[in-house]
Amino acid sequence: MRSINRKMISALQQIGPRFLPFADAATRELPLSRLLRLSLFQVSVGMALVLLTGTLNRVMIVELGVPAWLVGLMVSIPVLIAPFRALIGFKSDTHKSVLGWRRVPYIWFGTMMQFGGFAILPFALLVLTGNGHGPAVWGEIGAALAFLLIGAGINTTQTAGLALANDLASEETRPRVVALLYVMLLAGMVVSALVFGSLLHDFTAKQLIQIIQGVAVLTVVLNGVAMWKQEARNPALTSRDAARISFSEAWRQFSGAGRAKRLLIGVGLGSAAFSMQDILLEPFGGQVFGLNVGQTTWLTATMALGTLAGFAISARRLGHGGDPYRLASLGILAGIFAFAAVIFSPVLSVVSLFQTGVFFIGLGGGLFSVGMLTAAMDLASSGSGTMSGFALGAWGGVQATAAGLGVGLSGLLRDAVSGMAMNGDLGSATTGPAAGYVAVYQIEIVLLFATLAVIGPLVRGSKLSTRQPGFGLAQYPG
Numbered sequence: 001m002r003s004i005n006r007k008m009i010s011a012l013q014q015i016g017p018r019f020l021p022f023a024d025a026a027t028r029e030l031p032l033s034r035l036l037r038l039s040l041f042q043v044s045v046g047m048a049l050v051l052l053t054g055t056l057n058r059v060m061i062v063e064l065g066v067p068a069w070l071v072g073l074m075v076s077i078p079v080l081i082a083p084f085r086a087l088i089g090f091k092s093d094t095h096k097s098v099l100g101w102r103r104v105p106y107i108w109f110g111t112m113m114q115f116g117g118f119a120i121l122p123f124a125l126l127v128l129t130g131n132g133h134g135p136a137v138w139g140e141i142g143a144a145l146a147f148l149l150i151g152a153g154i155n156t157t158q159t160a161g162l163a164l165a166n167d168l169a170s171e172e173t174r175p176r177v178v179a180l181l182y183v184m185l186l187a188g189m190v191v192s193a194l195v196f197g198s199l200l201h202d203f204t205a206k207q208l209i210q211i212i213q214g215v216a217v218l219t220v221v222l223n224g225v226a227m228w229k230q231e232a233r234n235p236a237l238t239s240r241d242a243a244r245i246s247f248s249e250a251w252r253q254f255s256g257a258g259r260a261k262r263l264l265i266g267v268g269l270g271s272a273a274f275s276m277q278d279i280l281l282e283p284f285g286g287q288v289f290g291l292n293v294g295q296t297t298w299l300t301a302t303m304a305l306g307t308l309a310g311f312a313i314s315a316r317r318l319g320h321g322g323d324p325y326r327l328a329s330l331g332i333l334a335g336i337f338a339f340a341a342v343i344f345s346p347v348l349s350v351v352s353l354f355q356t357g358v359f360f361i362g363l364g365g366g367l368f369s370v371g372m373l374t375a376a377m378d379l380a381s382s383g384s385g386t387m388s389g390f391a392l393g394a395w396g397g398v399q400a401t402a403a404g405l406g407v408g409l410s411g412l413l414r415d416a417v418s419g420m421a422m423n424g425d426l427g428s429a430t431t432g433p434a435a436g437y438v439a440v441y442q443i444e445i446v447l448l449f450a451t452l453a454v455i456g457p458l459v460r461g462s463k464l465s466t467r468q469p470g471f472g473l474a475q476y477p478g
Contacts (some may be wrong), residue, residue, distance in 0.1 A: 009362050013477070039226070041130075044157075045158050045188065047218065048215065051215055054282060055196045056075075056284075057075055057283070058282035058283050059200070059203065059293065063287045066128065067415060068279070071411055072412065078147055086156070088106065088160070088439070090155055102163075102167075103163055108223075110223075111153050114154060118146070119217055124145075125209075126209075157361060162181065164230060186307060189301070197293070197301075201293065259458060263375055264398045266372065266451055268401070269402070270368050270372065271369075271406070274364065276444050276447075279411060281299050299358050303359065308366070310362065311366050324370075324373075325372075325455055326459055328372045328457060330367050331366065331367025334360050335365065338359075338364055342358070346430065372455075414440055417435055
């Protein structure tokens with residue numbers, strides 16, 4: 001019996017790293033328990049993202065009757081802060097403090113901004129829909145303020161939290177540590193989507209308010225636990241006399257690289273293409289296929305699973321020396337197929353085709369994002385070798401700005417085309433509720449083809465000198 005036990009233990013030790021890929025991310029200085037605790041800030045971010053871009057936008061459009069253009073503008077407000085992510089990370093790197101903390105202050109104030117936004121949001125929604133006291137315009141102002149605070153908190157907390165994780169991890173384990181953090185982000189999104197969908201199966205305004213208030217409290221608890229006793233105080237590092245590089249100098253170094261502009265244009269076009277549907281998929285499922293709130297919230301979980309599958313494929317291909325531009329192109333092709341499936345699903349009246357398209361939108365977006373970020377990191381390392389953090393910020397800023405603009409325009413386009421269809425301006429064959437949504441999906445396909453045209457020369461001309469073995473989610477900035 002002891003011999004059998006020894007053989008079983010030996011076998012488990014051999015297959016453990018294969019099926020538990022983040023077990024070797026822990027070290028004696030950063031044990032797995034501390035690492036998992038730190039990753040809780042990503043869970044809170046994923047929870048907030050699902051609530052904002054998934055559950056709330058469908059509820060506001062379908063159940064509360066808020067115009068889609070207004071919802072699109074509201075949801076796009078948080079990403080107005082995203083272009084400043086590079087500045088946020090730069091400021092946390094060069095933070096001046098007598099206490100010796102660089103990251104903790106940014107995580108804490110980001111958490112407080114998230115809490116404040118979620119605290120305001122339920123009351124703003126009540127006034128916005130005319131169920132409160134006072135004109136609806138005060139509800140619009142309150143909702144805009146709430147979304148702005150939540151967006152600022154998410155970007156600040158996540159940027160500083162990832163920087164703290166990089167500080168704590170050793171050079172050898174850092175890619176796997178950050179990979180674990182992004183798996184936790186997706187896990188938070190999937191679990192939150194399932195929980196929200198279950199709780200809102202029979203929608204009531206009271207349940208929605210309770211969920212928002214619960215998310216506010218959980219955000220403070222999770223982030224507080226995440227940063228507790230994580231960052232050591234180092235007054236010498238935050239001293240006012242320490243030498244620091246200027247932000248403008250860092251930007252000049254990065255923008256002076258050869259392919260930086262074409263890469264960032266491709267990132268912007270592709271990000272807009274994959275993001276315009278963010279506020280439309282759940283309302284599309286509700287208005288075209290008659291799905292309830294719980295069923296449409298599952299769509300967010302389906303897309304997150306597709307994104308996770310994209311990360312897994314990226315890990316395998318890039319780990320074997322694959323070209324990141326080709327990987328991004330593969331994601332674009334998957335996106336074109338996905339949007340075509342969504343467009344034809346109401347014509348064929350096949351819900352499963354729509355759900356399949358949602359999965360492949362997530363898959364294509366994951367492949368595209370990881371591929372383009374890998375190219376940006378390689379572009380930075382081919383220069384001074386010290387600009388990878390700034391390259392990540394530039395990538396994230398362009399990506400989020402383009403996504404925000406895409407989300408904002410999608411609501412306007414959907415309402416405009418739907419109004420024309422209802423008035424019969426588009427002909428008798430285009431009068432149903434799907435017309436406005438389909439027009440947006442068609443524009444997304446055009447943008448994806450434009451992205452292919454932009455990054456095509458980069459595929460032919462790329463000669464990537466370095467590739468980190470086993471790259472997966474290691475540096476995906478979210």
